[in-house]
Amino acid sequence: MIPREFLRTAWESILKNKLRSFLTMLGIIIGTASVIVMVAVSAGTEAAIKEQITSLGSNLVFINTSFMRFGPGEASSGGGLVYDDATAIQESINGVEGVIVEQGATDSVRAGSVSLDDVEIVGTTPDFPTVRDVDVETGRFLQESEVQRKSKVAVLGAGLAEELFGESDPIGQTVTAGTTKLTVIGVMAPKGSVGGTDFDNRLYTPITIVFQKFASFGFGRIVGDRVRAITIAVAEDQVLEDTILQIELLLSKRHEVSLDSLDFTITTQDDIISTRESTTAAFRSLLSWVAGVSLIVGGIGIMNIMLVSVTERTREIGIRQSVGARPSDIRWQFLTESLLLSLVGGAVGILAGIGGAWLFGAVGDMPTVVVPASILLAFASAAAVGVFFGFYPANRAAQLDPIEALRHE
Amino acid sequence: MTGQPLIELQDLSKRYGIGEGEVLALDQVNLRIERGEFVAIMGPSGSGKSTLMNILGCLDRPTEGTYRLDGEDVGSLDKAQLATLRNRQLGFVFQSYNLLGRTSALQNVMLPMLYDRDHSRTPEERLALAGAMLEHVGLSDRGHHHPHELSGGQQQRVAIARALVNDPSLILADEPTGNLDSKSGLEIMALLQALHGAGRTIVMVTHEADLAARADRILHMRDGLVETDVTNGSSLKKMGAEVAA
Numbered sequence: 001m002i003p004r005e006f007l008r009t010a011w012e013s014i015l016k017n018k019l020r021s022f023l024t025m026l027g028i029i030i031g032t033a034s035v036i037v038m039v040a041v042s043a044g045t046e047a048a049i050k051e052q053i054t055s056l057g058s059n060l061v062f063i064n065t066s067f068m069r070f071g072p073g074e075a076s077s078g079g080g081l082v083y084d085d086a087t088a089i090q091e092s093i094n095g096v097e098g099v100i101v102e103q104g105a106t107d108s109v110r111a112g113s114v115s116l117d118d119v120e121i122v123g124t125t126p127d128f129p130t131v132r133d134v135d136v137e138t139g140r141f142l143q144e145s146e147v148q149r150k151s152k153v154a155v156l157g158a159g160l161a162e163e164l165f166g167e168s169d170p171i172g173q174t175v176t177a178g179t180t181k182l183t184v185i186g187v188m189a190p191k192g193s194v195g196g197t198d199f200d201n202r203l204y205t206p207i208t209i210v211f212q213k214f215a216s217f218g219f220g221r222i223v224g225d226r227v228r229a230i231t232i233a234v235a236e237d238q239v240l241e242d243t244i245l246q247i248e249l250l251l252s253k254r255h256e257v258s259l260d261s262l263d264f265t266i267t268t269q270d271d272i273i274s275t276r277e278s279t280t281a282a283f284r285s286l287l288s289w290v291a292g293v294s295l296i297v298g299g300i301g302i303m304n305i306m307l308v309s310v311t312e313r314t315r316e317i318g319i320r321q322s323v324g325a326r327p328s329d330i331r332w333q334f335l336t337e338s339l340l341l342s343l344v345g346g347a348v349g350i351l352a353g354i355g356g357a358w359l360f361g362a363v364g365d366m367p368t369v370v371v372p373a374s375i376l377l378a379f380a381s382a383a384a385v386g387v388f389f390g391f392y393p394a395n396r397a398a399q400l401d402p403i404e405a406l407r408h409e
Numbered sequence: 410m411t412g413q414p415l416i417e418l419q420d421l422s423k424r425y426g427i428g429e430g431e432v433l434a435l436d437q438v439n440l441r442i443e444r445g446e447f448v449a450i451m452g453p454s455g456s457g458k459s460t461l462m463n464i465l466g467c468l469d470r471p472t473e474g475t476y477r478l479d480g481e482d483v484g485s486l487d488k489a490q491l492a493t494l495r496n497r498q499l500g501f502v503f504q505s506y507n508l509l510g511r512t513s514a515l516q517n518v519m520l521p522m523l524y525d526r527d528h529s530r531t532p533e534e535r536l537a538l539a540g541a542m543l544e545h546v547g548l549s550d551r552g553h554h555h556p557h558e559l560s561g562g563q564q565q566r567v568a569i570a571r572a573l574v575n576d577p578s579l580i581l582a583d584e585p586t587g588n589l590d591s592k593s594g595l596e597i598m599a600l601l602q603a604l605h606g607a608g609r610t611i612v613m614v615t616h617e618a619d620l621a622a623r624a625d626r627i628l629h630m631r632d633g634l635v636e637t638d639v640t641n642g643s644s645l646k647k648m649g650a651e652v653a654a
Binding site: 016 | 521532
């Protein structure tokens with residue numbers, strides 16, 4: 001038969017039972033919509049994570065003390081990173097744009113009559129703005145000499161500065177962090193919260209000050225200038241691997257350990273991104289199973305209704321056979337119908353999916369990105385479901401005996 | 410006209426079931442029907458006439474024996490080839506009309522053309538031909554009516570138009586007036602006779618002797634056999650009408 005006639009016949013049959021057709025399509029609609037929404041949510045989450053991590057700075061290498069080697073008695077004698085490691089890296093390794101060491105503490109901060117509890121106090125080094133990709137708004141950041149001499153200076157986050165000083169200029173003013181009086185030398189530009197870190201409500205001070213004044217009781221005394229993490233910005237992406245190797249060689253020599261049993265670990269931003277991505281990938285594969293299952297359920301719905309349709313229309317099939325419809329004509333007629341059902345369902349599902357993804361983004365406050373490939377995937381799956389689950393009923397129709405079919409009431 | 414008959418059955422048998430329950434619906438039937446004949450088949454139910462019609466209509470296959478339609482051995486054809494044969498060579502007129510309920514009279518008449526494998530006609534030509542066929546059976550003003558909007562006689566005329574539309578060599582009518590009142594029945598008979606007059610070959614199953622009397626030739630069947638094969642004197646004009654065997 002002529003393809004156009006197959007389509008027309010199939011379309012008429014679908015329209016004849018509007019409610020039934022719609023209910024049949026519902027499984028496919030839900031299946032395709034969930035494919036699109038799920039891909040959109042996971043792509044959106046992934047993009048958000050990536051953005052957060054890269055906005056911490058670019059080409060970063062994180063060196064962390066291995067806690068495994070922090071055994072009793074070992075803490076004071078050896079193992080783990082020390083402050084001088086950072087200086088050594090800066091001095092002897094090429095391609096390093098900046099090295100920072102951070103040591104955090106939490107304490108109250110007071111300026112005049114304003115007092116704030118639980119402010120994050122970050123002890124760090126002069127390269128911080130370069131490495132962490134933050135800018136100084138007014139004044140300046142810490143200098144090497146201030147770190148060396150343990151100068152009592154502070155740089156305020158934008159939000160913190162406003163809370164403490166309001167409209168007035170904080171530069172040159174004094175803040176009291178815990179019991180230590182610090183002179184404000186700069187205010188950072190607003191950056192907001194990135195990856196759970198609120199950059200605007202913290203106070204930066206030389207790391208040496210934190211070692212001296214804020215390190216938790218006992219820890220500061222015993223560990224001295226031991227640090228938990230060193231962060232390095234590498235000038236170019238291409239030399240990253242090379243730089244990591246050089247750092248490993250340098251630090252293993254300084255710590256007197258072999259390359260097989262390093263007392264620190266080195267991770268890059270890409271490592272972190274791929275770790276997070278593997279988390280979202282697991283999430284996504286779970287969701288795609290859900291989508292797959294609902295597509296299969298939708299397909300079974302189509303198969304069921306097509307079997308009903310074949311039975312209902314047995315006499316029609318017989319009539320068509322008597323005027324010359326070949327088995328393949330009958331098969332195509334019913335395949336076209338199931339394909340049309342699933343494609344229309346797929347198309348509606350795609351629209352619903354795009355709408356749903358938008359709704360998740362707008363109402364659910366989840367980052368969503370509708371991926372064009374997911375639309376294609378959803379549509380192709382719908383088509384595949386239509387053909388796969390339509391084939392058995394269509395084949396059954398095609399194999400009907402014309403005499404039996406004509407006798408059917 | 411070629412020398413060979415349109416229909417030639419040789420030792421044609423049809424069995425249903427197996428073992429004890431086996432039924433011999435047709436028992437070594439031999440039959441020749443020439444082009445242009447109007448043959449009526451009569452007989453009680455169970456005599457095998459429906460089975461014979463189904464086999465003649467290529468809807469069923471014989472268990473044994475051969476059936477040649479227009480010289481072609483139908484037994485060697487597969488399902489698709491049989492369908493093509495039905496499409497080109499055969500036109501069916503059923504007792505219960507068997508129109509597609511969801512489509513108009515015009516679309517019903519066009520149906521056989523849609524299964525034409527050669528796509529030999531454009532949509533416009535199909536529509537025009539279907540219209541002409543409806544006009545031929547006197548229903549030119551009912552083309553857009555659906556079957557349920559037509560009387561039984563009108564529905565049967567639509568079915569006849571559908572049977573004619575691909576210009577078949579054989580019309581098979583299975584009790585075409587069985588569901589009709591006598592007036593409509595006579596009208597349908599008149600239409601079939603007119604088709605016969607125009608040279609069509611028609612095989613018709615009927616219960617009614619007065620309808621059968623309008624045919625050239627009357628076959629009486631009983632127990633799967635052609636019991637009598639009578640050439641109707643009043644309309645005798647076919648030289649080759651004879652029983653082979």
